[in-house]
Amino acid sequence: MAENYNFAPMTRKNRLFVAGSCLLLLAACQSPKDQIVRKWQIDSFESPFRDSMLKVQEHSIDTITVVDSNMAMYVGTFNVDSFKMLLKKQIRQSKEDYEKAAKESRLTFTKDGYMINEEGSAGRKDSMKYTLTDDKKLIVKPVNIPAGMPSKPDTINIEKISSSEMRFKVGKEKQVMYINLKPAGESKATEKKAEEKK
Secondary structure: OOOOOOOOOOOHHHHHHHHHHHHHHHHHHOOHHHHOOOEEEEEEEEOHHHHHHHHHHHHHHHOOOOOOHHHHHHHOOOOHHHHHHHHHHHHHHHHHHHHHHHHOEEEEEOOOOEEEEEEOOOOEEEEEEEEEOOOOEEEEEEOOOOOOOOOOOEEEEEEEEOOOOEEEEEOOHHHOEEEEEEEOOHHHHHHHHHHHHO
């Protein structure tokens, strides 16, 4: 006796859900070697060591009680409060300038194993060879090294990688820094969507 199966027709909503689930599954199945191949931009930094050093610098500025002539020539004032304020402002400005310059840089990873570093404001462009190991270590070495120059490759640990984000861990021991990256152009697309909603 044949069994009678009664299947409800698939609605448009269900079809979209199934299609979306399949795309997510395919993205999850991509290996890190596939996910890294694209253009990335730096989104943010996390550096506990740098933050602690900035606090030490600011604390040392707070201990200043007298502005001598050499210090006054450096910032243009003998006033202790103004001197402290200007020094702290310079420290903050230096940090902001560094982060701004870094965020203007782009890292492009190609399928054939090249990493191209483009520094936006400086207009500088450097190519390096890269290898991504199975344990998510990024081995980077310069291309066309002049004779006599050191050619030791650098190793960067990849803490996290997907098609939408990547996180580097660089440095050693207390001087570790984390670099968060996102696909280049993502911020502009997000801003455009926000504008369209208004």
